Amino acid sequence: MSQSTSPSLAAIETAAPPAAVDSAGHRANPTSPAGERIFQHLIIGNVFLISVLVGFLVCCIIGWVESHQTPFKRFLRFHHWINPQTQFYPTVSQMIETAKLDAQPDQVLVIIGSDSILFGSGQPVRQIWTNHLQELLGPKYKVVVMAYPGAAFADSGAVVAEALLKQNEKVLLVSHLFIGHLNPLDKAAHPHVFWEARARHLLLDDPDREAEVQKAIASFSEPAKKDDAAHKPNADPEQEAKKALAAAAERGRRREMPLGFGLDAALRFNDLWTAVGYRNFFTVWEPLSKDKFYWARKDFPDPERPTPLEARNPPRLYDEHMNLIRQWSMALTRRGADGRWEEDSASRSWTDFEHLSRVAMPAEVRKRTLAVVTYESPFYRRDLTPDETQQQQLGLQGTVRRMNEAGYDCLTVGADFSIEDYFDVIHFAPSGGAKMADTLAPELKKLAKQLGYVSE
Amino acid sequence: MIFLTYWFYVFAAIALPAYWLVRHRTARLILLLVTCVVFHAHFAGPAGVIPIVVLAVLTYLIGLTRQRRLCVLGIAVSVGALLFYKYAMFLCLNVIGSVSPTAGQSALAFAERGMPAAPPLAISFFAFEFIHYLYDIRRGSPTLKNPLHFANFAIFWPSIVAGPIKRYEQFVPAMLDGAGATSIDYDSIAYGLFRVTIGFIKKTAADGLTAYLAYCLPAPVNAPDMSYAARFAGFSLPERWMMLGMLSLRILWDFSGYSDMAIGFARMMSIRIPENFNWPYLADSLADFWHRWHISLSTWIRDYVYIPLGGSRHGLMRKASNGLIAFALVGLWHGAAWNFIAWGVYHGVGLAIVSTYRAALGPVGRTLHRWLSVNRLITWAVTLTYVTFGWLLFFYPVQDAWRMFMLLFAGHR
Numbered sequence: 120m121s122q123s124t125s126p127s128l129a130a131i132e133t134a135a136p137p138a139a140v141d142s143a144g145h146r147a148n149p150t151s152p153a154g155e156r157i158f159q160h161l162i163i164g165n166v167f168l169i170s171v172l173v174g175f176l177v178c179c180i181i182g183w184v185e186s187h188q189t190p191f192k193r194f195l196r197f198h199h200w201i202n203p204q205t206q207f208y209p210t211v212s213q214m215i216e217t218a219k220l221d222a223q224p225d226q227v228l229v230i231i232g233s234d235s236i237l238f239g240s241g242q243p244v245r246q247i248w249t250n251h252l253q254e255l256l257g258p259k260y261k262v263v264v265m266a267y268p269g270a271a272f273a274d275s276g277a278v279v280a281e282a283l284l285k286q287n288e289k290v291l292l293v294s295h296l297f298i299g300h301l302n303p304l305d306k307a308a309h310p311h312v313f314w315e316a317r318a319r320h321l322l323l324d325d326p327d328r329e330a331e332v333q334k335a336i337a338s339f340s341e342p343a344k345k346d347d348a349a350h351k352p353n354a355d356p357e358q359e360a361k362k363a364l365a366a367a368a369e370r371g372r373r374r375e376m377p378l379g380f381g382l383d384a385a386l387r388f389n390d391l392w393t394a395v396g397y398r399n400f401f402t403v404w405e406p407l408s409k410d411k412f413y414w415a416r417k418d419f420p421d422p423e424r425p426t427p428l429e430a431r432n433p434p435r436l437y438d439e440h441m442n443l444i445r446q447w448s449m450a451l452t453r454r455g456a457d458g459r460w461e462e463d464s465a466s467r468s469w470t471d472f473e474h475l476s477r478v479a480m481p482a483e484v485r486k487r488t489l490a491v492v493t494y495e496s497p498f499y500r501r502d503l504t505p506d507e508t509q510q511q512q513l514g515l516q517g518t519v520r521r522m523n524e525a526g527y528d529c530l531t532v533g534a535d536f537s538i539e540d541y542f543d544v545i546h547f548a549p550s551g552g553a554k555m556a557d558t559l560a561p562e563l564k565k566l567a568k569q570l571g572y573v574s575e
Numbered sequence: 576m577i578f579l580t581y582w583f584y585v586f587a588a589i590a591l592p593a594y595w596l597v598r599h600r601t602a603r604l605i606l607l608l609v610t611c612v613v614f615h616a617h618f619a620g621p622a623g624v625i626p627i628v629v630l631a632v633l634t635y636l637i638g639l640t641r642q643r644r645l646c647v648l649g650i651a652v653s654v655g656a657l658l659f660y661k662y663a664m665f666l667c668l669n670v671i672g673s674v675s676p677t678a679g680q681s682a683l684a685f686a687e688r689g690m691p692a693a694p695p696l697a698i699s700f701f702a703f704e705f706i707h708y709l710y711d712i713r714r715g716s717p718t719l720k721n722p723l724h725f726a727n728f729a730i731f732w733p734s735i736v737a738g739p740i741k742r743y744e745q746f747v748p749a750m751l752d753g754a755g756a757t758s759i760d761y762d763s764i765a766y767g768l769f770r771v772t773i774g775f776i777k778k779t780a781a782d783g784l785t786a787y788l789a790y791c792l793p794a795p796v797n798a799p800d801m802s803y804a805a806r807f808a809g810f811s812l813p814e815r816w817m818m819l820g821m822l823s824l825r826i827l828w829d830f831s832g833y834s835d836m837a838i839g840f841a842r843m844m845s846i847r848i849p850e851n852f853n854w855p856y857l858a859d860s861l862a863d864f865w866h867r868w869h870i871s872l873s874t875w876i877r878d879y880v881y882i883p884l885g886g887s888r889h890g891l892m893r894k895a896s897n898g899l900i901a902f903a904l905v906g907l908w909h910g911a912a913w914n915f916i917a918w919g920v921y922h923g924v925g926l927a928i929v930s931t932y933r934a935a936l937g938p939v940g941r942t943l944h945r946w947l948s949v950n951r952l953i954t955w956a957v958t959l960t961y962v963t964f965g966w967l968l969f970f971y972p973v974q975d976a977w978r979m980f981m982l983l984f985a986g987h988r
Contacts, residue, residue, distance in 0.1 A: 155766055158765075159766060162765060162766075164761030164762035164766070165761040165765075167768075168761060168765050171768060375581050375582065378581045378582060379581040382581055382584070403783070404784075405786065406790040
């Protein structure tokens with residue numbers, strides 16, 4: 120053994136050299152980078168730290184103020200430039216304040232929730248379907264669009280409606296879902312509204328949903344699993360490794376959500392930056408705004424434009440859309456013993472749907488919700504085979520029945536709409552939107568009367 | 576990015592004040608170790624922690640023995656761990672696979688049996704620091720006998736994520752100096768916070784550039800019909816040059832932003848760790864660039880690869896080949912792919928030219944050298960141009976990088 124004693128050992132472990140202290144008492148080291156020397160000669164450490172602390176507290180206070188008012192002026196909807204499609208995430212508190220803005224005390228707030236279909240994709244500002252709905256409902260109601268593309272049935276507007284209900288407002292919710300499909304909590308595309316509201320204690324107590332939340336949190340924390348795709352004969356291991364890394368990063372982001380929104384509930388940094396991004400300047404580059412990414416979002420107009428009929432259903436997308444329509448019903452039906460199509464009630468799709476319909480929102484919100492299932496454009500439906508049409512009908516009927524059993528008021532829209540009423544495969548053109556409003560208005564009035572919001 | 580997670584904010588908000596609330600040096604070092612363990616365990620998970628703990632314990636115990644053969648064995652184990660966790664797939668598919676694809680696939684399948692879903696966090700940094708420790712001890716440097724000191728050196732949380740690669744003979748005195756402060760060092764905390772802020776701003780800007788470049792030149796996995804070069808060709812000439820400039824800024828801000836944050840967090844505990852970047856784009860020669868860029872890596876490679884290989888001691892050819900090997904390893908350190916090796920070799924070739932032209936070209940070389948030494952603006956521009964072209968190799972597959980380079984001088988869209 121070549122054990123040797125080293126004279127410098129003691130120097131390393133016991134007698135550390137003291138840092139240089141200059142005449143002003145600063146610990147500026149002559150070997151420090153120039154930036155450090157300048158910093159330490161210009162700045163007094165404790166004054167700097169106190170200034171940072173005070174600045175931080177001021178930001179928190181501004182954030183709190185911003186969470187109790189809406190930054191959105193002349194609000195109509197969370198259009199392209201003020202929704203998550205362009206990295207803009209209005210906070211739930213700002214959404215709630217926006218919904219309440221200019222509302223009269225006795226008005227029934229009709230919150231339009233969910234996705235691009237109720238948002239009115241394809242409907243320019245002056246022709247948005249909710250304008251017609253407001254006309255049909257009259258002054259006792261105030262229609263507020265809280266929908267935005269990509270939001271789920273129980274997200275966005277549904278969360279706002281629940282929070283307003285907790286504040287004892289008269290609330291009705293209109294939300295859209297796809298045939299036989301509801302998103303679990305851990306799979307939502309833009310989950311921030313729900314998690315933000317939960318962290319800020321804006322939601323009603325619902326033990327069933329909370330159990331789902333805990334399951335989702337546990338799933339976020341699951342360790343990475345070995346992806347066996349790398350062993351498949353045609354899989355590229357390097358690409359699979361990159362995909363696994365991306366999946367791990369996404370899991371990491373989801374795992375951070377409860378803690379992040381918990382911190383935000385206390386410090387309100389999201390409200391501050393959303394308000395700054397809307398009023399002053401935006402700090403995140405994203406591809407759609409390109410070289411104008413730093414513009415205040417208030418300076419971007421609602422970009423929805425009318426689309427000529429001939430451009431609405433491009434042939435290159437025909438197969439993709441047809442496959443989509445077929446897939447929606449396929450997992451929900453089976454061929455019975457007599458050779459006819461029937462609901463596959465025992466299928467995983469239906470059992471999941473039944474479960475999710477009950478835990479998506481509390482019973483008090485469900486009974487105030489008009490759930491809307493829409494037909495696709497006849498441009499595509501006319502090409503379905505009789506078998507496929509029958510499958511679709513069974514899927515729609517099963518969806519409506521199960522939603523009604525879960526306590527929602529559910530109906531379908533679009534069965535008798537024409538090709539001209541559609542902007543594309545699923546979204547309504549202004550004429551289709553107006554027809555949807557015609558269908559929903561009486562249902563909403565009936566629901567309001569049932570709930571005792573209005574007398575007639 | 577670990578330093579930009581909410582968990583880390585909470586961790587730092589607890590760990591840093593707690594560090595200063597404890598006044599006794601040993602207690603402070605114990606607390607520092609606890610925070611390092613919590614940090615590492617959280618971000619690496621059990622599958623990532625266990626190999627590092629095993630390597631660290633082995634390195635520490637071998638260090639205590641001071642036996643030269645055991646040190647070599649320890650170094651071999653660290654190198655083996657690095658090869659296994661970081662380079663197994665590359666070696667199986669691109670090295671063995673280039674000879675026999677079937678053998679490559681079989682080797683990969685065999686390796687994957689013992690491999691976790693993701694490699695242990697920062698395995699390269701750990702391996703390099705352990706190799707440095709054992710190598711220096713083998714050459715007679717002192718051993719860290721105190722396990723607390725060694726453990727803090729091994730998993731010091733600010734430098735786990737992206738370095739700098741520490742040297743224990745610098746780090747341990749700095750750590751003991753910082754931990755020995757009897758009163759709260761407000762100046763260090765303020766400067767550390769300032770550096771963290773600078774790093775944060777750089778990282779935010781780099782992320783914006785990353786998003787922009789990923790949008791302009793998406794990875795073929797998302798757009799398999801279009802290679803990087805084919806996409807690049809779709810831009811105008813000024814746009815291509817602008818994107819090249821963005822690549823250069825992106826890598827600088829991203830990498831030096833991490834280092835700024837690491838240095839800043841360490842300084843918030845009054846611990847100095849070495850600078851890693853020093854205005855590298857102001858370098859007026861390639862050698863100067865490598866004194867300014869990722870300093871802890873380039874000096875590590877110099878001390879533990881280049882000099883042991885013979886350095887510049889055995890003639891021009893040997894010097895050049897040693898440089899090429901060293902820089903190929905610098906490239907490979909950044910990732911397991913051919914383009915990283917090509918990037919390293921590109922710099923190795925550049926340095927070989929820079930360091931040999933004066934002798935190789937005789938009187939012409941000496942005249943050129945004299946002229947260049949008084950025209951520093953030109954040498955700066957040449958260096959910056961050379962380094963900037965190199966980033967194409969760093970970011971893109973070799974064939975794409977070459978075509979993109981040619982497209983920088985082609986007028987057509």
